[in-house]
Amino acid sequence: MSDAMTSSDEAVIAAQLGRPPRGVHAIGHRCPCGNPDVVATEPRLPNGTPFPTTYYLTCPRVNSRIGTLEASGLMREMQERLGTDPELAAAYRAAHEAYLADRAAIGAAGGFDVPEIEGISAGGMPDRVKCLHVLAGHALAAGPGVNPLGDEVLEILGEWWAKGPCVSPEIAE
Numbered sequence: 001m002s003d004a005m006t007s008s009d010e011a012v013i014a015a016q017l018g019r020p021p022r023g024v025h026a027i028g029h030r031c032p033c034g035n036p037d038v039v040a041t042e043p044r045l046p047n048g049t050p051f052p053t054t055y056y057l058t059c060p061r062v063n064s065r066i067g068t069l070e071a072s073g074l075m076r077e078m079q080e081r082l083g084t085d086p087e088l089a090a091a092y093r094a095a096h097e098a099y100l101a102d103r104a105a106i107g108a109a110g111g112f113d114v115p116e117i118e119g120i121s122a123g124g125m126p127d128r129v130k131c132l133h134v135l136a137g138h139a140l141a142a143g144p145g146v147n148p149l150g151d152e153v154l155e156i157l158g159e160w161w162a163k164g165p166c167v168s169p170e171i172a173e
Contacts, residue, residue: 003027009036015167016058022046025106028055028141033165037062038137043107043114050116054103055137061166065157066132074156078129078149088148095147096126099138123150 005013005024012035013021023045028038037059045051057063082089099121107114123134132153139150 005036005039012036012167013039013058016060021058023051025110028137031059031161031165032159033161035059035165035167038140040102040106040141042110042112043103043117044112050114052103052117052120053122053134053137054099054106055122055134055141057133057137057140059160059166061163062136062157062160063133065160066136066153069153069156070132074153075129075132078152079124082127082129091148093126095138095142095150096121098142098146099125102142 003026005021005027009027010021010024013024016035021039023042025040025042027036028040029036031037037057039056039058041051041054041056043051043054057066082092100119103117103121106112122131123138124130125135129135129149132149135147135150136153136157137150139147139154144151
């Protein structure tokens, strides 16, 4: 996890999402432009809803580009590789375990007990590939080498930040 959310971060995230952020534990990752692009969320939202998506990708630019990747059939290809590549499958299972450990740490820090999502990570882990957004968010927050398929998504995306921030940081002023 990166750092605590500031009021400026909150304004940027609200602009990115088009709504106020909910249940943010910390900034999970910052884009090279400086804006948050991943938030680490608490395992239970303020309204009581269990929330298994620990790492939530907030940048609309990267979200749009990942949507295009999902539509291209990349998830299906990754899913097929999971069934034929034992090394990839083992690394993906380890990513699942790392995700669960991160959520447990956030839950412990906030005093959350969320049995409804026990053992459930996100993005289809450990056996399926069903959301590249989650895998990329996890890869950004955890760093390279933790989520192999998330790392692949980030590599394919390239420098999504190169055109500058998706949201002007001045909106918070």
